[in-house]
Each structure stands twice: as structure tokens, then as C-alpha cells.
Amino acid sequence: MTKQRVVIEIRDLTKRFGDQTVLKGLNLDIVEGETMVIMGGSGSGKSTMLRHMIGAIMPDSGSVAIFGRVLNELDEPGLNEVRKRFGILFQSGALFNSMTIAENVALPLEEHTTLDKTIIDITVKIKLEQVGLREHADKFPSQISGGMKKRAGLARALALDPKILFYDEPSAGLDPVTSAEIDRLIGNLSKKLGVTSVVVTHEMDSAFTIADRMAMLDKGNMIMVDRREAFEVLRDHPRERLDELDETQQLIRQFLRGEADGPITNRRAAGNYAEDLLGEAAAPSFADGPSVQSTRDV
Numbered sequence: 001m002t003k004q005r006v007v008i009e010i011r012d013l014t015k016r017f018g019d020q021t022v023l024k025g026l027n028l029d030i031v032e033g034e035t036m037v038i039m040g041g042s043g044s045g046k047s048t049m050l051r052h053m054i055g056a057i058m059p060d061s062g063s064v065a066i067f068g069r070v071l072n073e074l075d076e077p078g079l080n081e082v083r084k085r086f087g088i089l090f091q092s093g094a095l096f097n098s099m100t101i102a103e104n105v106a107l108p109l110e111e112h113t114t115l116d117k118t119i120i121d122i123t124v125k126i127k128l129e130q131v132g133l134r135e136h137a138d139k140f141p142s143q144i145s146g147g148m149k150k151r152a153g154l155a156r157a158l159a160l161d162p163k164i165l166f167y168d169e170p171s172a173g174l175d176p177v178t179s180a181e182i183d184r185l186i187g188n189l190s191k192k193l194g195v196t197s198v199v200v201t202h203e204m205d206s207a208f209t210i211a212d213r214m215a216m217l218d219k220g221n222m223i224m225v226d227r228r229e230a231f232e233v234l235r236d237h238p239r240e241r242l243d244e245l246d247e248t249q250q251l252i253r254q255f256l257r258g259e260a261d262g263p264i265t266n267r268r269a270a271g272n273y274a275e276d277l278l279g280e281a282a283a284p285s286f287a288d289g290p291s292v293q294s295t296r297d298v
Contacts, residue, residue, distance in 0.1 A: 004031040007164060007196050008053060012062035015048055022048050024220040025062065032163075035190050035197040037207045037228075040217035041255060041264065047168070049217065050200045054088055054166055055079045066164070084112055086164035087157030091172050094153060095141040101152045102128065102137035108159040127155040131185060147178035151185065158189070165189070167199040171206045183209045204256055208232065216252055223248055231256060 008030040015023040023045050030036045040046045051057045052064050058072045065071065066082050074082065095104045105124045109115055115123070128134040131151040141149055150170060157165055170186065171179040183206050190197050190210075201207055207214060211228040224231070234249055235256040242250055247263055254262030 004033070006030070007032050007067055008198070009065040009068075010049075010053075010062070011065075013049070013052060013059050013064060014061045015045075015052065015057070016060050022220050023052075023059070026217075026220075026222045028215055028222065028225060030196060030198060032196055033190070033194050034212040035186070035199065035210050037199045037201060037211040037214045038217065039200070039202055039204075039207055039214065039255075041202065043219075044217040045220040046200050046202075046217050050166060050168060050198070053198065054086070055083060084160055085162055086166060087160065087162040088166045089150065089154050089157050089168065089170055091169040095149060095156075097141050100138050100140055101133060101144070101155075104141075104152060105156045105159055108156060112160060123159070124155075127158050128152075130158065130189070131155045145178075147174050147181065150174070150182055154185065154189075162195065164196045164198065167197065167201075169201055169203075170199060171201060171203045176205075179203070179206060180209075182206075186210050204235075204258065208235075216255070218248075218251065224252055 006029045008028075010026055010028040013023050013026040014021065026045075026049065028036075038046050038049060048057070052059060052071075053066070055064075055071045055074075063070045063072055067085065069078070069082055071079060071082065095101075096107070099107070102121075102124050105127050106120050109120045109123060113120075125134055125137070128137055131154050133148060133151050133155060136144060136148065136152075141152070144152070154165075167186065170182050174182065186197060186199065187210050189195055197210075199207075199210060208228060208231075211231075213225065213227055214231050215225045216223055216231075231252070234245075234253045237245060237249075237253055242253075245253065251263040253259075254264050
């Protein structure tokens with residue numbers, strides 16, 4: 001079997017903000033052509049990890065290498081050369097409101113290439129067609145829906161034919177149908193273009209739909225990296241047999257299922273927050289079972 005090429009290599013990645021250590025010696029390899037989903041609760045460090053992978057911030061120790069180039073060893077011109085090889089879909093789409101959709105997509109081509117305007121125009125149409133927006137090219141961001149803004153942002157991320165695509169909460173703020181459309185688009189792009197996809201999300205329907213492998217962070221620690229199927233086994237583990245799982249596995253299961261009771265909420269309750277805030281002996285209890293029942297096939 002041919003060994004897959006590692007395109008992103010994270011080694012002992014540590015980041016501190018003041019006295020708080022938000023990333024604690026993370027290690028992760030992401031291989032060519034896969035879709036890696038990075039997940040975790042609020043404050044787990046997943047967004048900070050993403051910012052390191054795109055070179056927006058640098059580690060206090062450890063390293064991030066993309067295509068074998070260690071980002072914290074590069075100067076700004078070197079970083080820019082690496083950045084041309086990946087695209088980013090930001091959570092909001094991050095479109096320029098004063099530009100049409102076509103002009104937004106054309107911007108990276110105008111800034112980073114010497115292509116003739118006719119070639120740029122053709123390329124823009126191709127990218128918009130890939131995300132189903134060619135007929136909306138002359139509209140402004142204010143004239144399209146949230147889901148269309150995400151697709152327009154993706155078309156712009158694809159402009160320079162990147163080898164890696166980073167997605168920051170691609171399903172955030174979208175209705176279930178639009179979210180499913182975005183997920184299908186991510187999957188199709190990965191399969192048809194051979195792009196390596198790194199998706200940061202806490203939307204479990206999306207995660208289990210698109211992932212080849214998954215990585216979960218908790219309080220700045222990488223607590224599990226495995227195939228999607230291994231996470232499915234934990235997610236579907238019967239509640240009556242929880243004693244078969246260790247505390248970390250129970251924590252992961254609770255997160256994947258969106259349950260109100262488990263190690264995550266027990267940890268939060270340990271500080272007697274409800275008593276301090278409300279003068280009550282304990283926080284209110286909720287019914288067992290997932291807070292949201294998935295409606296998708298996974």
C-alpha cells in the first residue's frame with residue numbers, strides 16, 4: 001500500500017495568552033486528499049489551532065509545517081508563498097460588501113497572478129459554477145442569502161486552485177437544508193478536485209457527514225484522533241453500558257450526542273456555579289438522552 005503524503009504536520013504545538021495555556025503540546029498529521037474534522041466545545045482551542053495552521057498567529061513552542069515548510073521559520077514573503085497554496089472559508093464568508101460576487105472571487109487572481117482580465121473572468125465563472133452561483137455573479141453580498149454567501153466565499157477560496165481548503169464553522173448560522181447543501185459541496189470538491197479539507201466545527205451532523213478522520217480537542221488537549229467510524233462507535237455506545245468507557249471516552253460520547261448529563265457538565269458544575277449565582281443547592285436536571293436528535297443519515 002502506498003503511504004499517503006502528509007501535507008500538514010503539527011508537532012508539540014503550544015500557545016499561551018498571558019497566564020492561560022490554550023494549546024498544550026498538540027500533535028496531528030493531515031494527509032493529502034482527506035477531510036479532517038477538528039471539533040471540540042467552546043474554549044477547547046480549535047479556532048486557535050486553525051489560526052496557527054493558516055499562519056495568522058505563531059506558536060510559543062512547537063511547530064506547524066505545510067508542504068514541509070515550517071511556518072514559524074518563514075518570513076512574510078515565505079508565508080505568502082505558502083498561503084497561495086491554500087484557501088480559507090471564513091465563518092461569515094468574509095465578502096467585501098462593496099464588490100459584486102464576481103469581483104470578490106476575482107480579487108485573489110488580480111492580487112496574486114498576472115493573468116489577463118479575460119482569463120480572470122473565465123476563471124471566475126468556472127469557480128462560481130462549481131458552487132452553483134454563476135447566475136448570481138453580478139449581485140452584491142447584501143442581495144444574497146447566508147448560504148449563498150458561504151458558497152461565494154468558497155468560490156473565492158478556490159480561485160487560486162488551492163491544494164488545501166480550511167473551513168471555519170461552514171454550517172454555522174444555516175438552516176438544516178442549506179447546511180446539508182454546504183456539506184455535500186465540501187464532499188464533492190474533495191472528491192472531484194482531490195483537495196485536502198480541514199474543517200473546524202461543532203456541528204455533529206456536518207462532522208459525521210463529511211469527515212474521513214476526526215480530531216477532538218478538550219481544554220487545549222488533543223484527546224482523540226481517529227477514523228470517523230471510531231467516533232461513531234463511541235457516539236452510539238449504549239447509555240446503560242457507560243461503565244465500559246473511561247472518563248475521556250464518556251466525555252467524547254457526551255459531546256458527540258449533545259447530552260445534558262455527563263463529564264462535561266459535571267466538570268462545569270464542580271465549582272458550584274449554580275449555587276453561587278442563584279443560591280440553589282444544585283443546577284436543574286434534564287431528561288436523559290440527546291438534546292438534539294440527528295435527522296441525517298450518517
